[in-house]
Amino acid sequence: MKLTDNIYFYPETGMLDANTYVIKDEMNILVDPGASRKTPSLVRAMQKDGIKPEDIKIILNTHLHLDHYEGCQDFKKLSGARILIHPKQEEFYDYSVNQVAQFFGMPVLEFKADAQIEADIFKNSPLGLEIVYAPGHSSDSICFYSKKEKFLVCGDVIFQANTGRVDFPGGSAARLKQSIEELSKMDIEYLLPGHMDIIAGADNVKKNFQYVKNNVFEWL
């Protein structure tokens, strides 16, 4: 589903899946492929929007929880896109991939990247893309922010009227609150989370940050 000329939203399809976003920029990016089982329907939905798998050049993840990265290899096979890993995702790989699998008593699915995200990856980005490190739900959470289109792909940091859990290995309530405080200062028209619906409109985004600070922070 097209949100703006440059951002497309493909909602999660149930348990152990996540919302997927396509960012059309200098290089087209797929963020969080989600569950492996979703790949065929994801590709069909993208094609309806005029996006072919091979149009995607890089696959990125907001953090390395299975519900976000499981489909990376499936989508890579169809698209030929490169899977990139952020330095914080390498540093905290053991927490997010191995220890979270243990936490759920599930087998570990290795996350295989082709390369690390280069420091200057977005230097020619027409959207003015930036990576914002926002730990708390996990130690390796990053967000993708466009100055020009004012969208924030925020993974599991904040949702509609809620936040990501902080009880998984690598989670921290104090760090999540700090991350949300920082994000709430940004100019955002589209808040694009890893689960549940998106939030559109600067006022609605502001209200959601305020709601979360007033009603959710005390329970973390």
Ligand SMILES: [Zn+2]
């Ligand atoms: Zn997560």
Ligand SMILES: [Zn+2]
């Ligand atoms: Zn998630």
